[in-house]
Amino acid sequence: MIMNEQTYYLSYFIDELFQNGMEDVVISPGSRSTPLAMLFSEHPHLNDWLHFDERSAAFFALGIAQTKQKPVALVCTSGTAAANYYPAIIEAYYSRVPLIILTADRPHELRDNGAPQAIDQIKMYGDYVKHYHEMALPEATEPMLIYSRRQASRAFTISNSRNKGVVQYNFPFKDPLVPNLQLEDLWGQFKSPYLKSSGGFETIDDFEAEDILNAISNYNRGLIVCGELTREEEITSVLKLAKEWKIPVLADTLSQLRQYEETHEYVISTYDALLKHDDFRENYQPEFIIRFGSMPVSKPYFQWLISHEPHLHIVVDEQAGYREPSNAKTWMVYSSVDHFIDQLLSSNSSYVCDSTWTGEWQAIDEATKALLREITEHDLTEGSVVSTLSDHLPNRHTVFVGSSMPIRDMDTFFLPAQKHVIVRANRGANGIDGVVSSAFGAAATGEEVTLLIGDLSFLHDYTSLLLGIKNGLKLRIVVINNNGGGIFSFLPQYEHKQHFEKLFGTPFNPPIKEMVESLNVRYHLAQSNEQLANLVREPVTGIEVIEVQTDRDENFKWHQDIRGHVRQIINNYKGER
Amino acid sequence: MIMNEQTYYLSYFIDELFQNGMEDVVISPGSRSTPLAMLFSEHPHLNDWLHFDERSAAFFALGIAQTKQKPVALVCTSGTAAANYYPAIIEAYYSRVPLIILTADRPHELRDNGAPQAIDQIKMYGDYVKHYHEMALPEATEPMLIYSRRQASRAFTISNSRNKGVVQYNFPFKDPLVPNLQLEDLWGQFKSPYLKSSGGFETIDDFEAEDILNAISNYNRGLIVCGELTREEEITSVLKLAKEWKIPVLADTLSQLRQYEETHEYVISTYDALLKHDDFRENYQPEFIIRFGSMPVSKPYFQWLISHEPHLHIVVDEQAGYREPSNAKTWMVYSSVDHFIDQLLSSNSSYVCDSTWTGEWQAIDEATKALLREITEHDLTEGSVVSTLSDHLPNRHTVFVGSSMPIRDMDTFFLPAQKHVIVRANRGANGIDGVVSSAFGAAATGEEVTLLIGDLSFLHDYTSLLLGIKNGLKLRIVVINNNGGGIFSFLPQYEHKQHFEKLFGTPFNPPIKEMVESLNVRYHLAQSNEQLANLVREPVTGIEVIEVQTDRDENFKWHQDIRGHVRQIINNYKGER
Known part of the structure; x- marks a missing residue:
């Protein structure tokens, strides 16, 4: 009986999310979440994605939700599993991405009593969620089934209205946890949301x-x-x-x-x-x-x-x-x-x-663009990698950009062109965590994606390659390997050689090739702009990693040199004026 | 001037932690945390450990703190970096391990204004910290230097008194961030804590x-x-x-x-x-x-x-x-x-x-131990791996045990013996996250450690091998690779073949050998109890991984069989009585 009650209560909740327009759910394996996981997976119209690492799962959901600009659900079991969502929830808060966190929990009488894998999940994300709701215990009475549908609608609406953001719904489940997938009319007969919401933007008069x-x-x-x-x-x-x-x-x-x-x-x-x-x-x-x-x-x-x-x-x-x-x-x-x-x-x-x-801005911008093109034409540098992407990425492509140096180099070297290339990044909190996962999320929506990322950020989220493999995704990853934190060379501590390499340079000497090939993922080392251009021009047919090896010190000097050249343009232009 | 003020204010804070008995700090690279990171690293008597992934860094700190039963400090930059500590903080809360979280932040006037990599860090760990303190802006006046010392003592005392647990100190820093390491009398002249605390246990009369x-x-x-x-x-x-x-x-x-x-x-x-x-x-x-x-x-x-x-x-x-x-x-x-x-x-x-x-308990326990020894003598099984560790681990060794199946198999097959083997695990919240990192933490204290872990948990924390390599640690890792979540076969959903493999079995076919060798870490495949015994008997001289491949279905049947044998003993014993 509990089984059937729990099943309808949840199948209605899930179907209502679908009726509201939800398309994707990201599930991490666990026991307490069994009824949610199995029912989401059973729903005929939802994409169910799977990953064992909840941190990565949440950044993946974020990537999907950011790209589609609609809520994505996350399902995990009780315990620290839910805490692993926290970094992506914070990113979603600041980048205004709608996520619906569904955490499975023990019923109240079995919480906070010293049992393992049971933690206090109530409002565990603090002020980073727009709305928290502690769901009632599953019941299949008419009012409770309506309650369940209405809560699903609310979850969808709240997360999707401005500021778009995150909601957490915590579900207490009693044993037995396995749902009854044979139940008649499992999803109900609805063809539209039970609770429909309109509105959602402000304007001026x-x-x-x-x-x-x-x-x-x-x-x-x-x-x-x-x-x-x-x-x-x-x-x-x-x-x-x-x-x-x-x-x-x-x-x-x-x-x-x-x-x-x-x-x-x-x-x-x-x-x-x-x-x-x-x-x-x-x-x-x-x-x-x-x-x-x-x-x-x-x-x-x-x-x-x-x-x-x-x-x-x-x-x-x-x-x-x-x-x-x-x-x-x-x-x-x-x-x-x-x-x-x-x-x-x-x-x-x-x-x-x-x-x-306006004309002067246009003219000086033209001259500077010409300079940046020229500077990046020959040697393979961190800047020329971006120029090459800028020039050679096919139309209707997406570049996902890592934090720290890649986003800054994109800002300098990604130049206007007559094609449609979308640029995405996790710029809410600008972390180096979860970037590969989020890029896989963008790719999961059907976009053709090239990720540009530094070595530390790539290592931080390396195991999400398993997420991509498991879920049959395609992604091209260009790793700028300068063996550590390149951005720190631009900060004052670069002058203080004591502690610098240990605390900031942090060279891990990552064997990118070996790490990538160990997972049977295609690997290329690009040693010239031409090689890179040839690789990034091709359609993305699976997961592949292109490594570009650079040197932090040289890169710093190279960026300094550019400054001199730009000064020249500004001076020349003043002369002509 | 700000530089010098900030320097003394922090060097005193850090020295006071040392005066209280702190030995270890785990630092993750970042910009805003520059003054803390450089000064911790400069302190003559503290071990400074480094890792780029804050989730893993925190579990590593947890492993050190749990083993030493004394507080360990964590230092990270602003942003989602701090959120990555959350899983280990929750584990520390439930397993009562003292941690001192030092988060760097922007000054108040630069917070919550849409700048990147600045998030609201105030009380961001909710009820999972025993104490939160928002530090004043650095000043080097006499009262403020005393305030800084006293706060360090409080952080240490609160985290280390019962229930032992986690404290967060959030530090606002203004530019310039680089401390002045040349300052005279950088650490002050103290030879004992400025604020000393006694007491800390209850008893009965x-x-x-x-x-x-x-x-x-x-x-x-x-x-x-x-x-x-x-x-x-x-x-x-x-x-x-x-x-x-x-x-x-x-x-x-x-x-x-x-x-x-x-x-x-x-x-x-x-x-x-x-x-x-x-x-x-x-x-x-x-x-x-x-x-x-x-x-x-x-x-x-x-x-x-x-x-x-x-x-x-x-x-x-x-x-x-x-x-x-x-x-x-x-x-x-x-x-x-x-x-x-x-x-x-x-x-x-x-x-x-x-x-x-008492005699009957002893006798039936003896008979059952004999049975468990016999059952695990020949074939290599998930149980015999534990028996082999139980029999062959050298004296004065530590076994760190993963959650889910490994801890349960340890409970069954790890038998009394006349030697001293310490068993450790993250049993507060029993997550599969951060286990490799915590085992490295135990090893960092000087214990000789063998980690017993399942494949999913190993993959979850795989990149922490880079932490071990970077910090020159030694650890032997025995990975039970049953290609997925073995524990789920013991749950009712095992009977429901629909969705089972996808949602619970979750085979990722991890190429353990290739993944391990890609990092230049020693790898062995153990295919018999003898092979395993020979490997685990040796001193741990570096990082190495021993893979044992098992089959989830066979393992389930094998565990079921044991039940029959134990029943036999119970029946026999009833007969004799």
């Missing part, structure tokens, strides 16, 4: 749009700045706005604006390199900035914003959070990006930037 | 001892039951009590009573096999039980306690927790085990068990 346009109309020198954008509509709207206003768009590598369907004359990609120079910072200070998406990766941009505050700084945030690390006087606009832009463009007032201002 | 002895004196048939013991004094006291009272001691594999300096006639090790049989459960029901340490691993014992409640059930707990998962009417005694036993034995009253009762 005509009056506010007019206010903003009035404010802007005082100025000739403006910039659009774009951090990470996640929806197609945002991208097209921003490009439309740029075209109307003839305004430069500083486009972060995650803005998706650099390699979209067509090249865009207003997209500026080299500002990170340019803003390292005082001359440039002084001469190209804008009167106003409108920023969409998160704060860009570029540290020089951030520092410039602080030291050269514009007269008007508008930040448009689709969700309800606070993403403004500078102290600049700011007008925060909480609105869907596309609705905001629609309002601006449908107004009676119009606006156009000063053409000299 | 004469009157209570008399009460307990009076209660026991009503009965002739008693049992001592021993779960995990952690201190030498507990072990010798329990053995002394058994000898005085001539009472059988059901000794869990973690009680340390099975293989101690001398064999002990009262130690019963086969109760797990015996208590699976109704006849035995009926005939050998005790009138009273005194339990020391945690609840034993044995599920049959637990079920017996519930179904055959003794008249008197005393649980002695050294610390302040609640470790009694049965519903038996219980007398909880909060007392140091050795002080409790001293009180009992120094009383005027004395007590001796019925000699027939």
Whole structure:
């Protein structure tokens, strides 16, 4: 009887998630979670993914949810299993990705009594979940089955509404745990959610749009700045706005604006390199900035914003959070990006930037792009790896980018091109953990994915290759192996040779080739840009790793050299002016 | 100036930890944690261990702290790094292991503003830490330096007093982060803790001892039951009590009573096999039980306690927790085990068990031990691996045991012998995560360690081999490779072939040999008990992995067969009686 009650209670919960639009669940093996695992697996329309390491499973779910922009469920057993989800939950919180954590638990009377593999799971993720619910014990009475369906709908709706984020539902289960898969009408007869929710975005009205346009109309020198954008509509709207206003768009590598369907004359990609120079910072200070998406990766941009505050700084945030690390006087606009832009463009007032201002940004950006292309043409360097991806990745491809150096090199060397390459990363908390798993998540949605990652981050999540193998996924991984933490060479401790190699350089001498081949995964060593280009141009047909070996010290010097060349461009341009 | 202020403030904090008795710190690389990392590394008397994966680093620290029974510090940077500590923190909470978590953070004005790699670290481990302290910004005024020293002492004292457990100290740091290692008198002039703490255990008085002895004196048939013991004094006291009272001691594999300096006639090790049989459960029901340490691993014992409640059930707990998962009417005694036993034995009253009762337990245990030896003599099985370790591990060795099947097989097949083999495990939450790391932690204290682990748990923590290699540790790892989750074959879902292999069997076909050899770690395949014996007899001179391949289905049948043989012994013994 318990078995049947438990079965219907859960099959209804699971079916309701499906009715709401859920497509994927990631399961880790365990005993207490048996009823959830077996029923999820039994559901005819859900993709059930499996991995033994819950940390990696959660980052994988995050990758799927971020790519599809819809909630993914995670199922694990009781105990520290659930604690392994924590890093990915925090990343999801900051990157606003919807996840539904379903933790199996013992019933209340069997908790906190010294039994093994039973921990206190109530609100165990603290403030990092939007909503916690302790489910009632399974019962199959009519009101309890409705309760179960409604809770599933709530879980889906809460996680998927702004700010998108994580919910935890904790399920007490009594023995016997095995569900009855033979039950009649296991999923019920619903063809739509029992509890349907609409709504979910904010926007501005005509009056506010007019206010903003009035404010802007005082100025000739403006910039659009774009951090990470996640929806197609945002991208097209921003490009439309740029075209109307003839305004430069500083486009972060995650803005998706650099390699979209067509090249865009207003997209500026080299500002990170340019803003390292005082001359440039002084001469190209804008009167106003409108920023969409998160704060860009570029540290020089951030520092410039602080030291050269514009007269008007508008930040448009689709969700309800606070993403403004500078102290600049700011007008925060909480609105869907596309609705905001629609309002601006449908107004009676119009606006156009000063053409000299825009033209100069365009010209100096062109010159710098040419320089970056030239610099990365011959030797294989950490920068040329990105250039090669930028030039040779096929259309309709995704680059997943690791934290630390790879995302920064992408910001510098990933240049606009007339094709559609999507760039993804875990930029919520910017950890080096779980990156391979998240890239597999993006790949699990059907996107063709190349992951660019450093050696430490690759090692951190190496065993997720087993996740990829087990679940039949395809992924191309380019590992920049500089034998340690490359980014630390750019920090002041690089000057303090005492302790540096041990604490920061941290060379582990990872035998990437042997580690990869031990799992029967294809391995290549790329020793030239041509070799790399030939490899990354091909379709991704399985899991494969391409290693590029670099030297931390040389890399640091090489990056320093570029600075000199960019200075030259800035000086030349001043001369011509 | 900030640099010097920050330096003294932290060097004093670190030195105070050392003055309190701290010996070890485990550091993970990062930027924000630079001042802590460099100063810990600079301290002349602390062991600084390094690993890039914070999850593994924390389990490693746990292994050191559990073995030394003293606090170990962990240092990480801001962001999800800190979240990776969570599984080991929960294990430490339940297994009562002292850890001091030192998380680096941005100063308050730079938090929660959309900057990357900055998360809310305040109380991020919820109720799993005994104490959280948000450190003040570094200052080097006299009162602030004293504050820093006192906080270090408090961190040490709180984590190390009962219940031993975890504390988190969150440090806000401003740039510049690099400390000044050239400062005069960097560590101060202290030769003892600035804040010294005494005390730390509870005991009973004469009157209570008399009460307990009076209660026991009503009965002739008693049992001592021993779960995990952690201190030498507990072990010798329990053995002394058994000898005085001539009472059988059901000794869990973690009680340390099975293989101690001398064999002990009262130690019963086969109760797990015996208590699976109704006849035995009926005939050998005790009138009273005194339990020391945690609840034993044995599920049959637990079920017996519930179904055959003794008249008197005393649980002695050294610390302040609640470790009694049965519903038996219980007398909880909060007392140091050795002080409790001293009180009992120094009383005027004395007590001796019925000699027939004790004699029968001894005889049937002897017969069962002989059977278990015989059964594991020839074929290489999951059980014979344990027998082989039991017989052939050298004196003064440590076995670290993985969760799930290995700990249960140890409970059955690890038999008393006249040598000192310590058995350790992560039995707080009993997770399969972090086990290799914790075993490395035990080895880092200087113990010679053999780890017995299943394939899933080994894969879960495989990259911690890099931790071992990097830090020059020695460890012998015996991997029972049954290609998946062997324990699930013992659960009801084994009967439901649908979904079983996918969700529970979870075969990953791990190429253990190739994975191990890719890291240049020595690998052996043991195909017979003799081969295994020859390998495990040798001193541990580096890191090496011994794989034993078994079959989950065969293993299940083999375990079932043993049940029949034990029944035979019980029946024979009834005949003789």
